[in-house]
Amino acid sequence: MNARWGDQTRIEAAKELLAKTVDDLNSVPNLEIGLRVYGHQSPITATFQDCNDTKLEVPFAQDNFHQVKARIKSIYAKGTTPIARSLEAAAGDFPDNKSRNIIILITDGLEACDNDPCVIAKKLHDKGVNVTPFVIGLGMDLSYLEKFKCIGSYSDAETKDAFAKVLQNVVSKALLNTTTQINLNDINASPSETDVTMFLYKAGTNELAYTFTHTINKYNNPDTLIIDPAFKYDLVVNTTPKVEKKDIIIVKNTHNTIVVDCPQGYLKARFTNASKPYQIDLRVTQNGETKTLNAQKVGASDKYIVGTYDVEILTLPRIYVTLNINQSTTSYIDIKAPGVLSYSAGRGIVGQVFTKNSNGTWEWVCNLKDNSRRGTWSLQPGQYKIVYRQKNLKSSAYTLEREFRINSNKIASLKL
Numbered sequence: 302m303n304a305r306w307g308d309q310t311r312i313e314a315a316k317e318l319l320a321k322t323v324d325d326l327n328s329v330p331n332l333e334i335g336l337r338v339y340g341h342q343s344p345i346t347a348t349f350q351d352c353n354d355t356k357l358e359v360p361f362a363q364d365n366f367h368q369v370k371a372r373i374k375s376i377y378a379k380g381t382t383p384i385a386r387s388l389e390a391a392a393g394d395f396p397d398n399k400s401r402n403i404i405i406l407i408t409d410g411l412e413a414c415d416n417d418p419c420v421i422a423k424k425l426h427d428k429g430v431n432v433t434p435f436v437i438g439l440g441m442d443l444s445y446l447e448k449f450k451c452i453g454s455y456s457d458a459e460t461k462d463a464f465a466k467v468l469q470n471v472v473s474k475a476l477l478n479t480t481t482q483i484n485l486n487d488i489n490a491s492p493s494e495t496d497v498t499m500f501l502y503k504a505g506t507n508e509l510a511y512t513f514t515h516t517i518n519k520y521n522n523p524d525t526l527i528i529d530p531a532f533k534y535d536l537v538v539n540t541t542p543k544v545e546k547k548d549i550i551i552v553k554n555t556h557n558t559i560v561v562d563c564p565q566g567y568l569k570a571r572f573t574n575a576s577k578p579y580q581i582d583l584r585v586t587q588n589g590e591t592k593t594l595n596a597q598k599v600g601a602s603d604k605y606i607v608g609t610y611d612v613e614i615l616t617l618p619r620i621y622v623t624l625n626i627n628q629s630t631t632s633y634i635d636i637k638a639p640g641v642l643s644y645s646a647g648r649g650i651v652g653q654v655f656t657k658n659s660n661g662t663w664e665w666v667c668n669l670k671d672n673s674r675r676g677t678w679s680l681q682p683g684q685y686k687i688v689y690r691q692k693n694l695k696s697s698a699y700t701l702e703r704e705f706r707i708n709s710n711k712i713a714s715l716k717l
Contacts, residue, residue, distance in 0.1 A: 302340075302378035302409050302439070306461045311409050311439050312378045314461040318468055319407075320370045327366045329476060335361040335394055336369045339387040340380035350381035352414035357394050382413035385421045388452065403475045405468075406452070409439040419451035435471045439464060473527040481557040482523040485515060485538065488564040488607055488628040492523050497540055497563075504533035504548050525556075538563055541595050541605050542587065564607040567631040568624070570599045570614060575638035576710040579679070583634075584613040588623060602631060616681050618656050618666045637682050640707040644687065645675040646717040652689025654678065680707045689717060 302312035309317075326332060336359040343351035358376075359369045388406065395402040412418055436455035456471065458464035474480060483499060484492035494515075501511040510532065516524040528534070530551040536559065538544040544563050551557050570583050581599045586592060588609035597603045599614065605626045612634060614620040624632050642654070649672035655663040663686065670676055672692045686704040690697075705713045 304409065309461065310378075312376075314464065315407060315439065316373050316376065318461070318465050319373050322468055322472060323366050323370050323373070326472070332476070333361045333363060333396070334365065334369060335359055336372055337387060337391050337394060338376055339383050340378060341376050342380060344379045345381050350413065352381060352383045352386060354380040355383055355387040355390055357390070361394065361396050382408065382410045384408060384412045384414075385418040386414065388418055389421045389424070403435065405471055405475065406436045407439065408436070422452045435475065437464070437467055437471060470527050474525075478554050479527070479530050479551065479557070481526045481528045481551060481559060483513075483515065483526065483536070483559045483561065484523050485561055485563040492560075493517075493629075494540075494563045494565055495523070497538060499539065500537040501528065501549075502535045502537070504535050510534065528557075536561065540565060541585075541603065544606065564628050565604050566607055566626040566628055567602050567604055568597075568610065568612070568626060568634075569602040569631050570597075570612070570634040570636060572599065572638045573635045574709050579639060581639075582615045584615065586611045586613075599636065617654075617678060618664065618681060620681070638709040639679045639681055640709055641712045642678045642680055642685070642687075642705070642707060642715070643676075643712055644669075644715040644717055646689075646691075647674070649674055649692040650689045650717060651692050652687055654680075654685060654687050656680075657684040657686070682707050682709050687715065687717070 302315065303310050305311075306314050323334070326334060335357065337355065337357045339355035341354070342356065343354045345351075358372045359365055384406070388404070391404050392402075436452055438455060438457045454471075454474070456467045458467045485494035485497070487493045495517045497515050499511075499513045499515055500509055501513075502508060503510050511526075511528060511534075513526060515538075518524045528551050530553045532551075534549045534551070536546045536549055538546075538561055540563050544561055546559070546561050549559055568585065572579060578600065582596050583599060584593055585595045585597070585603075585605070587594060588611050590611075594605075594610075595603060607626050607628055609623065609625050612622045612624065614622070614634070614636060616636070616639060620636065622634050624634065626632055650669065651671055652669045654666045654669070656666050658664055666680065666685070667678060669687075669689065684704065684706055686702050688700065688702045690699040690701060701717070703715055703717065705715060707713055
């Protein structure tokens with residue numbers, strides 16, 4: 302516990318946050334707390350560790366919060382880690398077996414003595430001891446935390462901020478016994494979608510109550526959340542497009558599951574023959590809609606709710622595609638790499654560039670910069686012509702035109 306977390310040691314951070322938590326618990330009705338500490342009395346040496354170094358520092362009692370806080374401040378980490386013996390002793394610390402008895406075990410190390418915490422946990426269970434342990438591992442490898450699975454619910458905290466959140470969640474679970482998971486279902490009604498921001502507003506208002514990044518936990522299930530059951534909520538899942546669910550009720554003293562259909566797949570536009578990375582954007586809308594849902598780069602992959610989309614690729618000339626996004630697969634749009642038109646003129650010109658359609662007609666592509674003598678344009682492969690005249694010649698009779706072809710990754714140079 303003496304390892305450092307930034308400008309504090311773990312024990313200093315734990316003491317600070319525990320003291321704050323005790324303050325927060327002071328107003329909770331019908332609650333008594335106690336404090337048992339291990340590894341704080343006998344220093345560990347190269348030849349000795351005191352496996353009996355565990356002590357009930359503050360017994361359970363009403364209104365002992367200030368006493369617990371004061372004792373927390375005076376504790377220092379210097380001994381070994383007798384988790385099993387502390388767990389067994391803690392089960393006997395409770396005044397009776399009729400209350401809802403809960404242990405919150407905080408450690409940054411594994412069992413260091415000869416007892417197995419799993420054996421002790423089983424003994425307590427077999428004796429009918431009504432104790433629910435929560436284990437918080439500080440800065441521990443996640444594979445080590447698996448060893449606490451036999452004891453009870455466990456969480457990991459790699460930083461002080463993470464510990465603050467984990468401790469708050471554990472206390473909320475212990476007191477409220479009200480938990481929630483949000484299932485983001487795929488097309489097969491499996492809760493496999495994840496890694497998206499979720500907003501929970503108080504129902505019917507713009508008051509944002511919770512913000513979560515959806516997470517699949519280490520058991521491959523949607524993570525368990527602590528949400529106040531005193532309110533109804535409107536949920537916004539920030540997929541593309543967003544998905545909403547309104548008037549959600551959180552039922553007290555049970556595990557709630559909120560199910561939202563969010564099947565998603567990927568869209569990616571790519572060049573088939575590019576000799577270098579071209580920076581071209583594309584605009585995505587829902588089929589038949591005009592509002593832009595997303596702008597992404599050609600070559601990038603973005604996620605969308607399963608459905609039909611219209612894509613405008615901002616090449617010259619524009620490319621328009623309608624395509625379907627399917628569950629957990631990537632829908633590709635293949636584009637030929639552009640080429641370059643480079644023109645120069647002896648005098649300033651005005652003009653426009655046109656491309657030849659498959660039916661032989663000509664379609665406008667872009668305007669030349671007014672009174673320019675040179676310029677470049679990235680154009681898709683195809684047949685083009687430039688129609689122009691000198692800016693200072695005031696007669697349509699001076700109109701000229703030049704046809705040219707654009708090939709991928711090539712430069713077409715025109716002298717006008």
